[in-house]
Amino acid sequence: MQVMMDPAGASSLKALALYTVVVAGAVGTLALRSELGIYLLTVLLPLQTTRYHLHGLPLGSNIVDILLICTLIGTLIRPPNSESKRPAILTFLALLCGFYLLSLWRGAFYLGGQMPISFADPRLVDYKNFIVMPLLAFVALRAIRTKAQIAVVIALCCITAVAVDYSYLKSASGRDFSHYAEETRDAGPLGYAGENGLASYMAEITAFILPILALRKKAGVRLLIVVCVAANIVCVLFSYSREAYLALALTLCFIAVVRVRWLFVPLLCLAIGSQMILPQAVLERIAMTYTRPNAGEAAALDASAQERVLLWTDAINLFQSNPVIGTGFLTYSRLGRVGSYQDTHNFYLKMLVETGVVGLALFLLQLLLLFRQGLRLFVSATDRFLSLVGLGYAALILAAAIVNVFGDRWMFIQVDSNLWILLGCVLSASSLSSDTPTAPVNHKAEPRLRHAWHGSPTPTLALEGATQ
Template sequence: MCIVSLTGRPLLGLYYMIPFLPYRTMRDHFLNYPLGGNMLTILVFAVIIGALLKGKSIPKSSLYTIWLVFGVYLYLSMWFGTALGNAPPPLWLGDVNFETWKDYMLIPLVFTAAGMVVEDRKAIRTVVLITAVSLLAIDRSCLLESMSRTWGSFDENKRDTGPLAYGSNQTAAFLAQFAMFFWGFVQFVQRKKLRLIFYGLVALTVFADLYTFSRGSYAALLVSIVVLGFLKDRKLIVIAAVFLFTWQAIVPTAVRERVEMTQNSNGKLEISAQERVNLWEAAEESILSSPVLGIGFATYQIGNHVDGLKDTHNWYVKVMVETGIIGMIIVLAMLQQVLAVAYRLFKRAEDPLYRGLGLGLFVGMCSCIVANFFGDRWTYLEITGILWILVAAAIRALQLAETEPATESAISEAVAANPFLAYR
């Protein structure tokens, strides 16, 4: 596929890449081969170079500029962390901070590759369909693992790392955001059979998410459903309200136990929840000590923290600790721009495919934003890689939606001025 991408068909390379982005355990089979660990990096560069050889370019969007500024700022931030004595110089792949930055920067590269090669409606539709197939594969893997265990009661030791290979909470964040993406997308699917298929995919994904036992993903789903209700289907708001009062009688026993164990009978937080509160309290002191620039990107994992944990269990807190107010401003600008692109596409487009993509992306991003309050669900390529391909598709769709009506208008005016043009 690298050769195919370099010799004139980079779009096929992107299609091939999509299922491998979240499915880490499937991708790990390449580790047995030379450079197998760099399979995605090599393929992304092949797609970008192949696109450049064909004269392709990214569409106009401030998101590409924001990513460029953010990537440069994060690298300089690592050197600031080195100056403070918090991390080694970020020079080699053996340096944990540089490796973290390199892995993170693969996300904007995927975004760039998709922006260059997704150029028309057919490509956008194909990206959505491949995303659906990829999600179905993840659902299957999650359910086979979950259903192989007995869940008469909740047991932390039975939770699996999942096909994303980073843990059940990360898998849950992925499932929640793409359940919501397709829940929003299906609102504009017109063919009855396809609607049933996509609703089935949503139901299967929500069911798989239930058995990840991630309370953060449950919150992300509920908030996103309410948002979808406000934007498209007000009945969902009523359903969500009823669910909040009846959920204990509806959800499986193990799920109910997982949610209720947030507090014990004395009203105190259970161990994992209390650990997060302790982490945030310690992080507050770090933020106050260096509020503008932080302590340096990718340095938190190197230091000593509560119970030896290496993450703040809240991405926004992590951004503030490591990159300060400047980093947070860039992050908020990025999130705002993604939501703006999705909302504009949902509201302005006439094509049902584009409107579904816009609405699905908006509620999927809402799920992602909520999930990141419970841990870092943003810097993992496995969780957000496909999401950024969909953002690139939405940017292209918005461009197509805004130019096509203008073209039709211009033709109508020309025909009115010269009726003979109608026959050309």
């Protein structure tokens, strides 16, 4: 006799199994290996809807905080063999979190509500969830200490991305993608990050792993990356997110110019034959950015783009009344400025409105420092793998900078958890590179890029060893 299991019961069993893995991982992080917590967080953080299944279990809604604390305690119990100097960027990030806390209090006075002294205040809860992200970088730096551990984190990023792809494609099965339709869009397992958040996540992880394809004699690694990139691109295309399209195109150009020259081939093919290569629904989505209502009339922005322009205009008007320090961190969503919208649909304008010119300048400096951190590893690492990790991280930051022009992707941990965990890996890789004796580099086999801050006689990128 065949026994049919109730779907709710099967879901409960899966949640219990995942909960058991998380509990075992937390114990293992404390007792055995500190990096286990980072491995679990790498997998769990993008899967928001999966984590929600744990909320009905004891402390299930706090698993991220618990794993972070366990990892931090584990690194204190088993500290690194040699304590290296704390990277300056971590000090900057700590000061930036302090600035946002002061701005949070500024917002309380502006709104005329309760002070952010209790977690009963939703703004303080949002702030706590926000600073968890840079804390990920600090904890990852302490826990991830070897090249092999960095490789494991990257492999888990790829596997998680493929799992997100699978979940998205499974939920989209049966829908008609022959033509663009708004109802075919879906956020997949990223939950309230939305469809554009899902696409931004895919664009960022794709930008990061693409340079690693330049590794030679690593067929297994290249196969995993090819599968991940292919699945990501399919999901990005049918997410119909124009910001992700732009981010992918520009980061591909960046990677091609700096290191992976063969990427110019698909870029050139796409530029010449996009009408034949891209699906009809994607072409329709791109073309509808500007529409011509009637023959003879000038083209106009579509409704979605017009809404963004309306929100941006309102944000600029609000900024002008508080130009220096803004209205206060995490205030715009509570002002009810434009209909039901709670976001400026441009993170730079959100920073400008809420934290003023000062806050926007600090945020731009943060992006620049993160981008520079990746490039510095790329040009200084003698190990090819670590060098390509640096380039990938710089490309990831470029993608993040682009997608945040069209919406707030920076505040969503399910979108940007990779960004912060991989920052810890990049900082660890930089430490490994500085501790490793410099080996002779065969420039014929491995062309490298140098920058002005590494002793190049010119301020521009110069290719060394391309010709001998």
